[in-house]
Amino acid sequence: MTPAIIIFTTASAATASRIATLTGGRVHACGPAGEGAAELLPRLFRERVPIIGVCAAGILIRLLAPYLGDKHNEPPVIAVSADGKHVVPLLGGHHGANHMAHDIAIQLGGTAAPTTASDSRFSRGLDEPPPGYVLANPETAKSAMAALLNGAAIALTGHAPWLEEAGYPLVENGTVAITVSEKRAGDTLTYHPQTLIAGMGCERGVDAAEAIELLQTVLQENGLAPQSLAAIATIDLKSDETALNAVAAHFNVPLRLFSAEELAEEADRLPNPSEIVRAEVGTPGVAEAAAIKAGSLLVPKHKSKKVTCAIGIAPEPIEAAHFGGRRGELHLVGIGPGEAMQRTTSAVAALERTTDWVGYGLYLDLVDDLKTGQVEHRFGLGDEEPRVRHALELAANGKSVALICSGDAQIYAMAALVFELLQATGTRAVSPAAQRVMVESHPGISAFQMASARAGALIGHDFCCISLSDLLTPRADILKRLDAAALGDFVTAFYNPRSMRRVDLVEKAKQVFLAHRPPETPVIIAKSLGRPEEEVRVIRLDALNTEEIDMLTIVLIGSSQSKAFTRGDGNMITFTPRGYQRKAEAAQ
Template sequence: MTPAIIVISGAGQPTAARAAAALGGELITCGPEGADAGPTLARLFAEGRPIIGVCAAGILVRLLAPALADKRDEPPVLAVSLDGASVVPLLGGHHGANALARQLAAALDGHAAITTASETQFARALDEPPHGWVLANPEAARPAMMALLKGAAIALDGDAPWLAEAGYPLAADGAVPIIVSDRAAAPSSALLYHPKTLVAGVGCERGADAAEVIALVEASLAEAGLARQSLAALASVDIKGDEPALLAAASHFGVPLRLFSAAELAEERARLKHPSEYVERTIGTPAVAEAAALKAGPLAAGKRKSPRATCAIGRAAKPLAVEQFGRAPGRLHLVGIGPGDAPTRTGAVIAALRASSDWVGYGLYLDLVSDLRTSQIEHRFDLGDEEPRVRHALELAAEGREVALVCSGDAQIYAMAALACELLDADGPRALSDAARRVNLEVHPGVSAFQAASAAAGALIGHDFCCISLSDLLTPREDILKRLEGAAKADFVTAFYNPRSRRRIDLLDAARDLFTAHRPPTTPVIIASSLGRPAQQVRVIQLSDFDPAEVDMLTIVLIGASTSRVFAGPNGPRAYTPRGYEKKASALATEPAA
């Protein structure tokens, strides 16, 4: 997870900025004297985010005290002095805090004050193995660590070079037994580490059920006596990169799905035990599951079949460097960032932006989320380059990258989500490359301008509503006028997107005239400009006072229904559209008693 760098005092800003740059972290500035630090820290702690507070250790201790419970579940928490000279891991020492403290101290040219008993003598605790290793029985780590601190040595069965590198004594007659194996084992007093050396090669028919694939992989592991914890990845042919069953299976096992081209899999032809002429004719390689498994190393479990899937297990000589094994499936996140201010972003959008390696978008939209940027590569496009922007995002994702296409408001509402779907569905001259057509598309809704405008002025969209774009660049003018007339006659609350430009100035006038013919002159109109930005302005006026000349392209206009009302709120007029609860309440009040 992305570390959160918390700064309370202005004096700590330079050190916090250096820490954020060194760790790829998110810099979060709390209010004066930490007024809002408590809720922020509690939320981050509950999310399991590593927390680095550039402040006194006592401040973090007091603010986090209510959230402390089981130390096995706590994320790393570090305190850093304002000058960066001291880095103190407070919580989660064996969950990465000590390693993070050493990394940060080196970057800040400071000192990591490690106080954990095991790590003052050894470079790494037994219950914090390096990436690629899983401790199967963490409850056995404490007694083993106590024996080692008293002078005992390790009797190692297997290969784990990191133990000697961390300074642990090894001896054939050692009193602390440690076993390293990718095989499932019965519980024992020996510490058991499973190296991430296994790859499940999987092939399946298009549309196969995820439960079938999951059961097949589990059966393959169990039949061969292999430990599920040693599974490093699922692997398949690249044309299966968008197969829901494979993606669901990878998620189920908590491992990535890695892909190879048919030509790459065909390189394993000489080592295959079960080549298939049909598979080779169909996709260009004599095997999928077996060949993908062999990419890791010799087979630990041979090919196994279910009605619509196949699986084989390969074994690497050492924990697999997954990032260098095949490539990831392409994934494109369509994110709607809302009006632009941080509080209105959804959690799903924030997570997608953080997870992505590349951000694609109109320059202004990328600027609006710059506070979340760590190491992401930006791909900036001009406002009118919608199709080149979406194509670029899809082709980037086709390379195996995780890409975020950034849209304002909601990505589905007059934005890029529909265009992305259109291109994925396109044939002929507009068709994408085969790899781009297999990109996994995820749409993350955001707060749209009509929602933000209505909320800022009350609840005008409390009953039936519609949205109409007045831009005639892509929609014929006659169609826009037809929709305006329909909305006016149907008595919908109506939001006007793209209401006016320097070239197009009369469609909003036409809209006003149509709605004036079907609405009382007192109908509320919301005029909202620069929503979510420092220059935000929101006004509520009557339809009879509405002058379209006051509107520009940074403005959205909402006209109420004939039933919409206005009342005087403490901060100005509030507009809303009742749904009919008054009638319901009256009906209930007049019902005879049973």
């Protein structure tokens, strides 16, 4: 997970910037008085985000002390001196803090100061094996570590070069028994190397429970530990198969993909080839061929009614990220009106973890502060369909892509077009691979929400939104919707109210609503929301000057029940009551 780098003074900024470059982390400047830190740090800690404070250790301790509990779930927390000379892991030493502190110290030319007993003697604790190894029985590690610190040696069964590299003594007759094996753990301290690949195939639409049960059975019958699974592997045509994705989620491993051509390369090594399968998908086997990609076949194909499964084994732990391909992801990200504070946590997380950003240039500029090496794909304002098509095809190639929209992607933005193209046939159709990508939406705050919030609560009761742009919607339909909204007494937000070419629809809208609303009906005029030049005003409907409105403006017209008043600070507030006064009066 991307670390959060916390600073409180400008003197720490240079070191924080270097750490951000080294770790891919994001700098949070809390200010000398710690503005916001009391809320920010506990939230990051609860979300298990690594925290690196370029500050005194005591500041972090005081802010996080009330939230300390289960040491097994705490994230790394590290204090770094402002000059970068001292790096102290405070929490989560065996959850990555010690190694992170060591790496930071090397890069900054400083000194790491881990205080855990194991790390003062050995470079890695027994309870923090390197990637590719899983400790099967953590409860045995503490006593084993104590024995080693008191001079005992390890009797190792299996292969784990990292133990010797960490400085542990290995002798044939050692008193601390450690086993490294794909087999299920016994009583000794056991590490499971992630060397197994479960190759799987299935009929389309099979129940996920059947697929999970088959793999569980195959593992159990062969005495294999689920923790040794590095990935589930299958043919790329099944990337969107619900059952196989459910199997991967159940065993907490990735789903990795191979093309029919790649699987067919293993045809001569398959003990159970099928010409029926070859005729259907272009390879004589899926489950066995995918499993063999690990290195060799350990367990040949097993079948249930609609699922096949085989197990392959590699001589060393497998880096799943470099094994086969991955299902592409398209994240529909709404970034709000433009102000960083108005971004949702979900949107920020999606932007941080994706590899490619696609969007209109202005939208990409608005999230530049979150960029940590992502590849940008910039498109012009009118290139909506090429933009979406490009994002889908990028994801089809296994990329993790963010399609960035202002406001919310669902509201007058790109989300609907994504699904329109996924459904399209003929010349508008996207590639078959693009049709299988995962699509996830991350809602954002839309302009009508922000405008209402800036000026009170105009959308406190029923409301609707209408776009006045006739580029995609026939003018007659827009006029019909204006009549319906006015007649229905909805609070109404106008998107795209006016352009250089289209200047009269907003004036028509004003006249339509004046026919159904009192002239004093409150109207919000909001320009450039979330940007330095933001301007929000509340006026009367009959005072609306439509010539001052442009494409960066959103207009909200109240209902006949909406009210406006001036507060003591001089700000005009408008809101739409829901009827609580009537409820109170009826109760009397």
